[in-house]
Amino acid sequence: MWSDPVDQGVGLVSSTIGAITRLIREQDLMPGDRLPSEATLARDLQVSRTVVREAFRSLAAMRIIELASGRRAAVAPIDHGAMSLIIEHGVHTDQISIQQIYDVRRTIESRIVTLAALRRNEGEAQAIRAEAAAMRAAIDDPPALMRHDLAFHMGLARASRNPVFALIMGAFQGITAQTWPVGWRSRTSAAAREAMIANHENIAAAVAEGDPERAAAAMSQHFDDSVRALISAGLT
Amino acid sequence: MWSDPVDQGVGLVSSTIGAITRLIREQDLMPGDRLPSEATLARDLQVSRTVVREAFRSLAAMRIIELASGRRAAVAPIDHGAMSLIIEHGVHTDQISIQQIYDVRRTIESRIVTLAALRRNEGEAQAIRAEAAAMRAAIDDPPALMRHDLAFHMGLARASRNPVFALIMGAFQGITAQTWPVGWRSRTSAAAREAMIANHENIAAAVAEGDPERAAAAMSQHFDDSVRALISAGLT
């Protein structure tokens, strides 16, 4: 029999987390379905409400359940929020470098853009192009530009039709948002900034036209530029 | 100014989580460094110890800090435990399919094995080969075989010298452990089982010899086999 990996920490809270996840699985609860109340669980599992609450908090931190005041806890849809925090923690504690993040992103986004070119529907193609256009429009408004840049890449990830790719890309969003300004500031010339926008437009066009090779090539170009920009800014 | 993504849930606990992560960053705490006691934080942040405890639990769930009875909380080294649970949750709630996991794994492990062939040191090459050998030795002991299979892939990820790859691979470990027996059972013939072991040995040899192309080709072969095995077992 499997022992839930959470049970390793042999505390009551850990066992309770295991019991709750088991409950979700055995009852085949789907996102949106509600869990028993804290008091009910406490009674059933023979622990105090404190323990159940801490278990709930732990699961909520991983976005496995959703908590809201007054309402019962509910099973949550997958969300990259927790993974984003984990990655940020790794970077801030010097366990992960920005370069390493970019190497992984290049690997994943190469595949994403290929899949997106093959699988995207009309609406997704439109949305991706719209973000690229919005980037050009916001060329003098860095915060807005960054938002559209992030949305552009998330749109690609969604168009790949594989939620795991979207999840991983989302996990990088937090740290990317923190390093993006560095890369932008290092693009001092108007030409460099123009090129950065053009890269995105090229990717969007290739995806919209359903040309995976060109899309992958354009994405590769984009990463060459971005990594060069970050290196020239002194980011290791 | 940035508002921590955690602060969205406007509760006291969420703000406290934000305050603690800010503390970690501003004081440049590294893995192993200890945090203030619950009582101290409660006093400093003007909240009850209950709130601090729930915040600690949340951070511990994401493996950002480590809790232990009697000892002060400490900053944790990055760990894939939380991400593993998140992925498992996605699969169990039908938000992610096994096929999608394998598509991501193929993408990532192709790159991992290439990097590993280029960067592995002698010890890592040795360890990877040892796991492959152990797989052959455990061909009649599925649980042990699976353990060595997982360790083999994690060894490759480590040899890529990029902790983010290792982190992502680790995130798939939990769900892989749950589906592995399905793939194994679907390999009914001795030849199919032999081929599966041989694939791993080929990968290990190519990595040890520093031949990235052959390593990537062998890994691709491995995934072709594995996906075929899972499909024939009826896993969507």
Added chain:
DNA sequence: GAAGCCGAACCTGTATGACAGGTTTGCCGA
């Protein structure tokens, strides 16, 4: 008979106090 309003029951968020058991630290004795 149907639609809308209202209050009671239920539930979560937070605080307080208590105590058992594990950990750390510094002092004291050998």
Added chain:
DNA sequence: TCGGCAAACCTGTCATACAGGTTCGGCTTC
């Protein structure tokens, strides 16, 4: 100087209390 011991500190868990949000059924009104 070294080893051990005890006190201080800290976390894990429990019980209780109460404010404020949510739900749901019944009652009123049209």
